[in-house]
Amino acid sequence: MRDEGRSEMSQEEFHLLRDMVYDHCGILIRDEMKFVMERRLWPRLEALGLEDFHAYHRHLRYDAQRKNELETAVEALTTNETYFFREPQQLKAFSEEILPELAARGGRQRRIRLWSAGCSSGEEAYTIAILALESGLFAGWDVEVYGTDISRRVLAAARHADYGPSSLRAAPPDLVARHFEPPAGRKRRVSAAVRSMVSFGHLNLLDEEMAQLVPRMDAIFCRNVLIYFDVPARRRVLKVFYEKLVEGGYLLLGHSESLITLSADFELAHLRHDLVYRRPRSGVRP
Ligand SMILES: C[S@@+](CC[C@H](N)C(=O)[O-])C[C@H]1O[C@@H](n2cnc3c(N)ncnc32)[C@H](O)[C@@H]1O
Secondary structure: OOOOOOOOOOHHHHHHHHHHHHHHHOEOOOHHHHHHHHHHHHHHHHHHOOOOHHHHHHHHHHOOOHHHHHHHHHHHHOOOOOOOOOOHHHHHHHHHHHHHHHHHHOOOOOEEEEEEEOOOOOHHHHHHHHHHHHHOOOOOOEEEEEEEEOOHHHHHHHHHOEEOOOOOOOOOHHHHHHHEOOOEOOEEEEOHHHHOOEEEEEOOOOOHHHHOOOOOEEEEEEOOOHHHEOHHHHHHHHHHHHHHEEEEEEEEEOOOOOOOOOOOOOEEEEOOOOEEEEOOOOOOOO
């Protein structure tokens, strides 16, 4: 039911706002999501003392704070659902097949770089760091895990590294005991050793210029992010990933995501525990 006194978002306002969000971050809000968009953005109008979506659109276009407000609007519209040790079968392939291969390959430099792109509140990045530690393959190595996201709010939570039961619902208890500080209330904080392996940064995956600053990676996790983009936006992000992966580097997507019709640049690696994508070595066409 519509709240009293609220004026409905017109179809035109919906299209204007939707296009702004899409141009900023590649997230496609379908027509049937108009109601959800309206519901999630109303608190912003209230916070800013604006009467209707026409005024909100003007604010996003012309106000001195428009850049910050667009980021806040995108935060209100995105899904940040995540938890530790999500998609265990893929993580098994990562631990038992990908990490040993990367360790064998990177012997001389003794450095490995892993990226959680669209890391939300950090559970995925810390999971990757814990798995690298647990593998026992990288003692004395420089293990660098990067977590990036478009939302500054989730990044603040990631840096804080304090998690409740919902984030830990799929985490094996022995790993929680080893890699988290003792419980403080209902929350557990990631251990200092794991925290020191992970750095978080703000990055819009559609900002190719900023993405240039990301170093070359041995593996990229981008799970449950591309599903929110349309095809051209997915292609742009995949180009960035291709450039940022070392030759033979791995790309791990969410299980409902595939590169079919999106990119022919990657090869499908048939690992024992999962199918994942890989940047081919030069001269080898997928
Ligand atoms: C559903 S969460 C996925 C978290 C984690 N990768 C996982 O699978 O558990 C999607 C995340 O992608 C982020 N995101 C959406 N669009 C983005 C963009 N253009 N650039 C960077 N991050 C983006 C959102 O802020 C959100 O935190």
